[in-house]
Amino acid sequence: MTTIRDVAKRAKVSASTASRILSNSTKEKYSEATRSRVIQASIELGYRPNFAARALVSGKTRIIAAIFPRVYDTPFTALASLQILSGIEAYCSDNGYHMLISSPKVTADSELDPTFVNLLSGGYLDGAIIDGHFNITPIIDAVTQVKLPCVVLGHHAHTHTLRSDNHAGGQLMMQHLIDLGHRRIGIIAIPDIEQRFLGVKDAAEANGIAFEDLPFAVGNFSEESGEKAAAELIQKHPDLTAIVAFNDRMAMGAIKALSNLGYQVPDQISVVGYDNLPRSADFNPPLTTIDHQLASWGNQAMNLLLDVIRGKKPKSIVLTPQLIVRASTGKPST
Known part of the structure; x- marks a missing residue:
């Protein structure tokens, strides 16, 4: 069996250098020529690293668990999660x-699957990144x-978190519509995202709009739920001039429902979403939305987690959202 020493000898480097290069270590800087020699030697010799042996020596498995509850449950398999x-x-x-x-799976009695508990306690993992948008x-x-280092994504009381400022994002989406002149605004909310809801509420009240008088419906992240909620809102409140949807998928569903009912977006009614999913820019019409830097979450979460693993005491990260104005919003026609 080919060993790391064989690779090092072929590449004319030390065994430790070969090991670091093949494990993509970022602690040491090596020239491209050195890296190429080591990689080429490993290919020529058919070297396969023994991860179990490496873990025994270093005490690290270099395995990170991405714990995303309900990621396979269709309404919740959002592109946002896939981006992260x-x-x-x-x-x-x-x-x-x-x-x-x-x-x-978390049961109604808050019980966890024993196999998952065994995964956490079995010494297989160096750390975990947990989607905190659910229970x-x-x-x-x-x-x-089990004292496993972890980072939580979302608004949570845990020590180490990475989240977007949902309150500020909610304010941005509502303020945008108000600045355009909208006052009769329907809301498609998600109960689990309280801070976004409070941001919308605060923006409305800061502009003299009685929030309790604004009609709202509840969605479940999916496009279908947005379609159903928008149809319900516009049929009960035909005087609405705008709709706030708490994610892009529900906003897209809302636009589909409005189109089916004969409404033109944004000429007759404006719609704003949240997430800035890749699809939102190509939607018809292109969707006005809130960008909360989803593309960078994975990288930043890993950097934060590795600091925790190394015994540092990093500060939690709060990302500032940005309003992306596209063609789904405009001034009210009346």
């Missing part, structure tokens, strides 16, 4: 780590019990 997972995977690939995706209290409790 893609960022985590890219960082792991570039830096010698491996990502394991876990979507644990994750049992997961956090289990992670804390």
Whole structure:
């Protein structure tokens, strides 16, 4: 069996140098020529690293769990989650780590699947990144019990978090419509995103709009739920001139429903979403939305997690959202 020493000898470097290069270590800087020699030698010799042996020596498996509850549950499999997972995977690939995706089931009694608990406690993982946009209290409790380093995505009381300022994002989307002259605004909300809801509320009240008088419907992240909610809103409140949807998929569903009912967006009614998914720019009409830097979440979450693993005490990260104005919003016609 080919060993790392064989690779090092062929590449004319030390065994430690060969090991660092093949594990994509970022602690040491090597010339491209040195890297190329080591990689070429490993290919020529058919070298395959023994991860189990490496873990025994270093005490690290270099495996990170991306714990995303309900990621496989169709209404919740949002492109937002896939963007974050893609960022985590890219960082792991570039830096010698491996990502394991876990979507644990949490029962009504807040019980976790025993196999998931075994995964956390079995010494397989160096750390975890947890999607905190759902009920994750049992997961956090289990992670804390085994002292596994972790970062939580979203608004959560955990020590190490990465999140967008949902309150500011909610204010931005509502203020944009108000600045255009809209006052009769319907809301398609998601109960789990409280800060976004409060941001919309605060913007309305700051502009003299009685928030409790604004009609709202509840969605579940999916395009279908946005379609249903928008149809309900416009049929009950035909005087609406704008709709705020708490994510892009529901906003797209809302536009589809409005079109089916004979409304033109934005000539007769404006729609604003949230997430700035790649599809939003190509939608018809292109969707006005809130960009909360989803493309960078995976990279930033991994950097934060590695600081935690190394025993540092990093500050949690709060990302500032940005309004992206496109063709789905305009001034009210009346």
